[in-house]
Amino acid sequence: MSINSKRTAFFASTLCLLLFAGAAEGIAQEAGPDLAAAKSFVAEKKFDKLPPLIAGIEKAAQAGNGDAQLLLGDIFANRNTDLFKDRQAEAVAFYEKALAAGKLVAAIRLGDLYYSGEIVPQDREKAFQYYSKMLTKIKNARVERRVAGAYLHGKGVAADPAKAIDMLTKLSDAGDVGSMRQLGDIYHAGKFTGADRDLAIKYYEAALKGGDVGSAKKLAGLLASAPDADSQSKAFTYYKQAADAGDVSSKRRVARAYFAGIGTAKDTTQGIKLLEELGAAGDSAANNQLAAMYAAGLNVAKDGKKAVELYGKSIAAGDAVAVVRLADLYYAGRVVPRDPSKALSLLTEASDKGNVAASRRLIALYREAPGKVIPKSPAKAKAVFEKAKGAMSPEDILREEILFAAMDAKTLNSYEELAKKLETLPKPLAKSTLFIVRKVNPNAYVYLLQDRLKDIGLYNGRLSGILTMDTIRAINTFCRKGEQAQNCGRGPMSSVVAGQVLDQMFAPDGAQSTQAD
Numbered sequence: 001m002s003i004n005s006k007r008t009a010f011f012a013s014t015l016c017l018l019l020f021a022g023a024a025e026g027i028a029q030e031a032g033p034d035l036a037a038a039k040s041f042v043a044e045k046k047f048d049k050l051p052p053l054i055a056g057i058e059k060a061a062q063a064g065n066g067d068a069q070l071l072l073g074d075i076f077a078n079r080n081t082d083l084f085k086d087r088q089a090e091a092v093a094f095y096e097k098a099l100a101a102g103k104l105v106a107a108i109r110l111g112d113l114y115y116s117g118e119i120v121p122q123d124r125e126k127a128f129q130y131y132s133k134m135l136t137k138i139k140n141a142r143v144e145r146r147v148a149g150a151y152l153h154g155k156g157v158a159a160d161p162a163k164a165i166d167m168l169t170k171l172s173d174a175g176d177v178g179s180m181r182q183l184g185d186i187y188h189a190g191k192f193t194g195a196d197r198d199l200a201i202k203y204y205e206a207a208l209k210g211g212d213v214g215s216a217k218k219l220a221g222l223l224a225s226a227p228d229a230d231s232q233s234k235a236f237t238y239y240k241q242a243a244d245a246g247d248v249s250s251k252r253r254v255a256r257a258y259f260a261g262i263g264t265a266k267d268t269t270q271g272i273k274l275l276e277e278l279g280a281a282g283d284s285a286a287n288n289q290l291a292a293m294y295a296a297g298l299n300v301a302k303d304g305k306k307a308v309e310l311y312g313k314s315i316a317a318g319d320a321v322a323v324v325r326l327a328d329l330y331y332a333g334r335v336v337p338r339d340p341s342k343a344l345s346l347l348t349e350a351s352d353k354g355n356v357a358a359s360r361r362l363i364a365l366y367r368e369a370p371g372k373v374i375p376k377s378p379a380k381a382k383a384v385f386e387k388a389k390g391a392m393s394p395e396d397i398l399r400e401e402i403l404f405a406a407m408d409a410k411t412l413n414s415y416e417e418l419a420k421k422l423e424t425l426p427k428p429l430a431k432s433t434l435f436i437v438r439k440v441n442p443n444a445y446v447y448l449l450q451d452r453l454k455d456i457g458l459y460n461g462r463l464s465g466i467l468t469m470d471t472i473r474a475i476n477t478f479c480r481k482g483e484q485a486q487n488c489g490r491g492p493m494s495s496v497v498a499g500q501v502l503d504q505m506f507a508p509d510g511a512q513s514t515q516a517d
Contacts, residue, residue, distance in 0.1 A: 037049075038057060039071060042074060066101030070094070070098035073094035073106065076091040077091035077113065077119055088119050092110065095109050104137050107130045107134035108131070111131040114126040144167060145168070148163075149164070152186075165193065177206075177211060180206045181214065181218070187199040201219065217250050219238040223235035224239075233263045239263075251278055252285060255286075255289075258271035259299055284319035285319075287319075290306075291325065312326070320357045323350040324347070327347045327358075327361065328343070328361075356388065356392055356393075360400075366384065367404075385400050395426065399425065399429055399432075402437075403440060407441060415448070419447070419451050427508070434502055435499065438498050443465035446464075447464070458474040471492070475492040482500050482504050488500070
């Protein structure tokens with residue numbers, strides 16, 4: 001090729017590049033107002049304003065505009081609108097392009113997507129890689145906390161708690177409030193370091209001083225467990241601080257403190273005022289507490305009409321517990337005329353809508369007929385269970401199946417099968433299940449107690465399900481090992497003794513008596 005031909009080719013290619021660059025710049029400039037407007041609409045959550053702008057932003061993104069690519073990722077990944085739900089999967093591709101265009105913040109967005117697993121399958125390893133990529137270029141405290149969390153729990157990278165704590169300590173020393181709070185959590189739980197109450201308080205207090213009001217609640221919870229008056233007083237102060245900042249559960253704790261006079265002077269008027277404020281703002285837990293107070297006449301005069309009204313508000317708000325409590329009022333006839341039909345109707349309607357708490361109470365009423373207010377109906381109880389079990393947890397299903405089996409158990413072999421099934425339940429659930437077995441089949445209950453008392457060396461007789469003198473002695477001996485030994489003379493089958501015996505029998509590992517003295 002001649003020199004002239006080479007020059008001609010060079011100028012031609014240069015001209016093409018300039019024309020392309022000019023076109024891309026023109027597209028970017030053209031999209032400029034759309035980008036600015038769209039960013040504003042996303043920030044203000046005015047998502048209905050975005051559709052007319054998408055085409056222009058996509059054109060700029062296709063021309064290599066990193067800002068446009070990042071913005072499209074933000075729009076399509078946004079969980080506050082369903083307008084772009086069919087395009088959520090495209091968010092990852094746009095973030096990848098934005099990252100390639102030098103927009104490092106896209107690495108954070110990609111890390112967050114894979115960390116949460118909301119749009120793409122959760123992949124903590126990929127999340128860790130994106131976060132780490134970001135940190136090689138620029139420091140970001142939130143991302144560093146996420147990386148530290150990965151090292152702490154071994155999610156996406158080999159676990160290295162020491163490295164995690166070192167990272168968080170350095171961030172905390174540099175003034176990062178989130179790291180202070182996280183260190184408070186670590187030293188409070190003690191899983192990785194051994195519990196250190198003083199260090200936990202130190203970091204929570206530092207976080208609170210840095211503006212993290214949530215740490216006030218953490219401090220309150222930590223101090224409230226201490227028995228001394230000074231700790232209780234500090235706990236109340238911290239709960240009050242969190243409550244004043246708008247934390248709903250802390251407001252309930254403050255109300256409870258006013259009622260009991262714990263950490264502060266007793267002030268039932270102030271406690272009721274707080275609950276009423278919460279209830280008026282739609283807090284069902286507060287309305288339920290107030291309703292229970294009016295039903296029992298606790299801190300207020302008994303008022304059945306007020307209790308029904310408050311439970312009704314909670315039910316209207318979708319609270320699952322309120323309908324059970326209201327049904328209990330009608331079933332027992334407490335502060336309202338007894339109306340078992342209304343109780344069953346309330347529970348049946350709620351059960352049909354998938355309310356598991358209502359289903360379980362309805363099953364219990366048909367199975368046990370407490371107070372003989374209605375006739376027992378195992379068939380109706382089983383029918384409710386079969387209809388409702390699709391909404392129940394596996395543990396709840398097993399619990400109900402054990403109770404139905406207990407109703408029908410009449411032989412030693414069937415009692416033995418019950419004992420095997422009971423072993424598969426977590427301790428708290430096994431305890432409550434066995435307490436109910438006492439009512440539906442006393443002989444099965446006695447057998448199950450004999451079995452457990454034999455294991456700890458307090459009963460040496462035959463597993464019979466019969467309340468023999470040896471069985472009574474074993475129950476009483478075990479009962480007296482507890483802190484409320486004075487209750488043990490109230491009868492081995494009484495609810496008080498059964499409750500105390502089962503509390504001890506199913507206490508956390510290491511807390512219960514395990515052998516005869």
